Amino acid sequence: MLGRGTRRAGCREEAKGTDVPGGLVSAGEIAVRYLDRFGRQREHPVAQAGEVPFEELAPLEQPVPYPGRQSFVTNAWASATDQLLACGSLRQQHCAILLDRDPAVGLRSAAPMELRWSRQGRRHRLRPAFVALRGGRREVICVKPEQPTGRWQAEQEVLAVAAAAAGWQVRVMEPPTGVELDNLQLLYAARSPRWLQEEQARLLARQFASPRTIRCAVRAAALPPHVGVDLAYHLIWARHLHTDMSVPLTPSSAAWQGEDR
Numbered sequence: 001m002l003g004r005g006t007r008r009a010g011c012r013e014e015a016k017g018t019d020v021p022g023g024l025v026s027a028g029e030i031a032v033r034y035l036d037r038f039g040r041q042r043e044h045p046v047a048q049a050g051e052v053p054f055e056e057l058a059p060l061e062q063p064v065p066y067p068g069r070q071s072f073v074t075n076a077w078a079s080a081t082d083q084l085l086a087c088g089s090l091r092q093q094h095c096a097i098l099l100d101r102d103p104a105v106g107l108r109s110a111a112p113m114e115l116r117w118s119r120q121g122r123r124h125r126l127r128p129a130f131v132a133l134r135g136g137r138r139e140v141i142c143v144k145p146e147q148p149t150g151r152w153q154a155e156q157e158v159l160a161v162a163a164a165a166a167g168w169q170v171r172v173m174e175p176p177t178g179v180e181l182d183n184l185q186l187l188y189a190a191r192s193p194r195w196l197q198e199e200q201a202r203l204l205a206r207q208f209a210s211p212r213t214i215r216c217a218v219r220a221a222a223l224p225p226h227v228g229v230d231l232a233y234h235l236i237w238a239r240h241l242h243t244d245m246s247v248p249l250t251p252s253s254a255a256w257q258g259e260d261r
Contacts, residue, residue, distance in 0.1 A: 025117050025158050027165035034060055034113045046115065050166040054131035055107040055138065060114050063088025076100070078108060079191045085110040085130070091143050092129050094175035097188050099132060099141075101237060108132035113140075115162050126155045129173075139169045183249040190233035201240075204231055208241055211256040218251070225251075 030046040035058055044052075063086055075084040076096035080103075087093035087110055099105050108130055115126040130141040140163060145152055156172070163170045176184055200223060207217035218228030229251050235241040236255060243255045 025119060025161055027161050029117050030158065030162045030165070031116045032113050032162070032166075033116055043116070046162045047165040049113075050138075050168070052113075053107075054112045055109050055133050057109055057112040059086055059109070059111045060127065061111075062086055063111070076110075080105070081107050083108065089143075091146075091175045094181060094184075095129065095141070095143050095173045097184050098173065098176065099130065100188070100191065101184070101239075102134075103239070104134050106133040115158065117158060124155075124158075126159060128159070134169070137169050138167070139171050141171045141173055144172050144174045179248055180245055183245050186249050187233050187237040190230045191237045192234075196231075196234060200227075200231060201235060204228060205235055205240055205257065208255050208257045211254045213252050213254055215251040217255070 027047055028045065031043050032046045032049045032052075033041065033043045034049075034052065034054060036042050037057065039058070041060075074087060074093060076087050076093050077084055078096070078100050080100060085096050085108065087096055092110070096110070099108055109132075110130055111127050112131055113128065115128075117124055128140045129143045132139050132141060140159065142156070142159070156170075159170055162168070175181070200221075204217060204221045204223060207220045214229060214232045215225075218225060218232065221228060223231065232241065232255060233249075236243055236249075241255045241257060242259070243249060243253050247253070
């Protein structure tokens with residue numbers, strides 16, 4: 001399990017001990033800091049950063065636990081691109097699961113940049129949770145905190161100015177919770193295509209021409225129960241099959257081909 005007490009989590013989710021940036025900030029006042037492909041630290045005006053491939057770069061800093069807290073950082077593996085994302089909070093990791101299941105998302109990186117600006121004699125910085133390519137456009141992604149503050153809202157305004165100058169899109173994500181999260185974590189564990197046998201996958205998928213339980217379909221395909229259930233979960237993860245994600249996912253859950261309902 002990943003602990004909650006970690007640094008650099010999703011657009012600096014924790015607001016304690018930080019001043020709210022005051023006043024309007026222009027694009028000319030914002031710089032972006034990152035590590036290039038060779039690990040060298042770079043800093044440019046944000047208007048000059050539009051072509052930087054942040055989604056291919058390493059984190060500006062590796063997230064680390066706060067001293068004295070029982071927590072650690074985990075890597076979230078992006079199965080679509082074979083990238084490891086170092087997540088500094090559970091909320092960030094859960095959003096990484098959503099990104100990995102989104103077929104429109106290509107290369108992505110966790111916290112590869114930091115926006116920096118000064119206001120009222122104080123320095124401020126903002127580190128988005130992810131940068132990803134979506135449909136050929138660079139998307140800067142923040143994780144919405146559990147309790148948004150005025151400071152967080154002000155930072156979003158600064159990010160909007162920076163994005164307009166650099167040509168980025170901005171997305172604010174909320175992590176899944178409850179039953180949806182439990183189901184996604186089951187599917188996430190079965191997402192790897194490395195063990196997938198295409199013939200078995202096609203055979204099992206054919207059993208879902210109409211809604212039926214996963215257990216019945218596995219039996220009809222004459223697959224070993226543990227193999228068949230994992231394969232069904234993989235097909236649901238890949239959106240080749242659909243199920244009701246608002247109720248707990250089990251081998252007794254119904255699944256079907258075609259459009260989601």
